[in-house]
Amino acid sequence: MSSDQQPVDPPKPDLEDSTNVAQAHEEVSCTAAAASREQQLRENGLEPVSIWLMVAGFIVAIVGGSVLFASNNFFSYDEFTKQDYVRAEYDGNKITIPMALAGDTYMKKGAALYKNCAACHGADGAGVAGAFPTLAGSEWVTGSGAVPALAIIHGVKGKIEVSGNTYNGVMPAMADGWSDFDIAALVYYVQNSFGNTVGEIYSTEQITEIRAISKEHGKNAMTADDLKKHLDKKFVAAALTPETMLNLKTGEVVDASE
Amino acid sequence: MASEITSQQVEDNVLRSQIDRSLRHPVMFFFTSGAAWLAVSLILGVIASAKSHSPGFLGECSFFNYGRVFQAHMATFIYGWGAQAAFGVIIWLMARLSRQESKKSGIILAIGHFWNFAISLGTLCILMGPGFILGSGTGKAWMYFPDWVWPVLLVCYFGIGIWSVIAFRVRRGGHVYISQWYLMAALFWFPWVFLTGNIFINTFADAGNGVMAAGINAWFRSAMLFLFFTPVAIASAYYITPKVTGRPVYSYKLALLGFWSLAVIGPWAGMQKVMGAPIPSFLQFAGAGAAVLFIIPALCVAVNILKTATGKTSAVAHSPSLRFTMAGIIGLIATAVVGGLLALPGALRYTQFAFGGTYGYEILALYGFFSMSMFGAIYFIVPRVTNREWISVGLIRQHFWLSLYGVVFIGLFCCILGAFMHGYALETFTVPAESAQDRLYAYTVGVTTGWVFVAVANVFFCLHLLLMWLRLGRRSSHPTLLQHHTPTIPVA
DSSP, X not given: OOTTOOOOOTTOTTSOSXXXXXXXOHXXXXXXXXXXTOOOOOOOOBOOOOHHHHHHHHHHHHHHHHHHTTOSOTTOSSOOSOGGGSOOOTTTTOOOOOEEEHHHHHHHHHHHHTHHHHHHHOTTSOOBTTTBOOOTTOHHHHSOTHHHHHHHHHOEEEEEEETTEEEEEEEOOOOTTOOHHHHHHHHHHHXXXXXXXXXXXXXXXXXHHHHHXXXXXXXXXXXXXXXXXXXXXXXXXXXXXXXXXXXXTTOOBOOTTO | OOSSOOHHHHHHHHHHHHHHHHTHHHHHHHHHHHHHHHHXXXXXXXXXXXXXXXXXXXXXXXXXXXXXXXXXXXXXIIIIIXXXXXXXXXXXXXHHHHTOOOSOHXXXXXXXXHHHHHHHHHHHHHHHOTTOTTOOOOOOTTOOSOTTHHHHHHHHHHHHHHHHHHHHHTOSSSOOOHHHHXXXXXXXXXXXXHHHHHXXXXXXXXXXXXXXXXXXXXXXXXXXXXXIIHHHHHHHHHHHHHHHHOOOOSBHHHHXXXXXXXXXXXXXXXXXXXXXXXSOHHHHHHHHHHHHHTHHHHHHHHHHHHHHHTTOHHHHHHOHHHHHHHHHHHHHHHHHHHHHHHHSHHHHHHHTTSTTTTHHHHHIIIIIIIIHHHHHHHHHHHHHHHSOBOSOHHHXXXXXXXXXXXXXXXXXXXXXXXXHHHHHHHHXXXXXXXXXXXXXXXXXXXXXXXXXXXXXXXXXXXXXXXXXXTTOSBOOSSOOOSSOOOOSSOOO
16 A cells, blocks of 8 residues: 555645655554654744734723623622613503502493493493383492392393383393402492492402302392392491592502502 | 654654554544434434424424423533543543553543443433433533432543543653643643532522522533633644644744633633522622633634634645634634623623523534534544544535534524524513514524534534444545645656
């Protein structure tokens, strides 16, 4: 293999360009061709560090230093996190709970929910003669809040006499998946619109009591007789006072002192 | 140019070949098994990446859950491929530069088998998941193996590394070459980082301080990168470049500056990854500052190496070793600059929790810089220790181009750019979170595609290396070069 070896090509980089190892030393080239064509590592060059590299290094050092000293207080263990690195909070760092007086909150929420009722009872609560009872001035509505609440939760079937007129229609259960806040708001809306002025602001605790009655009743729609039992229902829990502030979105009581 | 060789040169050649022969088995074992783990890791990486955008890929099989496959992917990449490639380079380079044959290659080879056995079991544990008798993946980044594995690995490391330290102590000739500084540093930094990281994280995690454990984990990853993988790759570059070009290293002073700035800056970086976490803030700010300052040692090394190779374009074109090494040095600059950018407070806000913000950087550093340098070293070392030449130019060429395009596509484009896009979408509170996922989708598909190419390249690289290991390489005294060229000396 070695006797007919080609002359060494200078451009071949891994090749020792000055010597033909094969001819010079048969044994070495047979056992270690790769090792014997290696170039020697030479002494290190002594070029000075260029000015441009120093400038680049200083720029990096300035950037690095400014990042390092971006912290106001390295060793303050009280102030662990720095404001800039906390995720930005929505709406410019100000979390404002949208809130309003309890009555206003209920009216607003109730008006939105009444859209479900307006198709039958009418936008003005007048109802449809013979089928859908009027809500304006109805003794069922202006009595205890339990009655409208139960009607909303269960629906009503069969004959019912309202303000001297007899109606015979079917009202489906409306409140599937509604929160206590929704029910309280709608009851408040119905009791304080269309000329009704009851004014009682139901708390969610009171709605819980109504839910207990509802559970006892089962799944069926209510009849006029069922509803009549609760016309003078008195709540154990207290109603909300008019000056209570409520969260507009959730209906939770907001502690004004916070 | 002398036309005859001196007896000194013959002596050198004989010594070199003796050193090479003494280390043939452990070096080839580390390289070959490392390449095999790399191929496995990349296939797992393809699966993990595919799972990230198509969760139904490979069905419901729990073996291939994203959480398990991703852990196995990174664990095999770091300890299967990265560490073993580094070991192979360290023991060979240290023996060569100290001009000492290895007399303990049998012990190193045996311990290398233990290392591989531990990693195999650890990977099995990760893939089998919770309830497996030997434990399961820990979920701690870069420490994915069950807790019993790391002491085994550390003991194995001492058994492998100690002989290189001894070779350095009994070196012939007084001159200590630049690569030897870096190798010695890596040999001492690895056990420090590995032991400290594992002990502290487990201690803090057991004490219920998960935040501090996460911070130390971020430091551990950074320190493994800056204090082990980086010096080994730099040592290889400082060896390969002058060796192949036949030139002295450009500047000794620059090399000194690069080494000491790495030693001073490297250990501080890492904790910027947990910026904003409730740990003392100087840890995070020191980390951010050091990550930026890492550009200085990287620049020193890169300028020094590139200046050494300046004008030797044909050598870069011809020699696979030099070409991979040059690509690795470009990767070092990219790693340093991207690492500095990611450490800037304004960028951290977007990338800290985004997909790819960490992964992309790690891939860039581990593959674009470290692995490319290791490939360069492997293409140089293997023909010497096996006494055979690489079989196929085509295989080397495809390995280079697929790797280069793959890592640029994955590391820079998909992961880093993807991280900014994802992070920006996550920060936008006014749109549903779903839109962030929509924005990310194209990039995750891109990562899968890129990994497929890199995986193909490395499966063939592994086969190529296996053939070399079986001594099926070309018997020739001519190296395998990447470009065919017409001889300048006419053949008689």
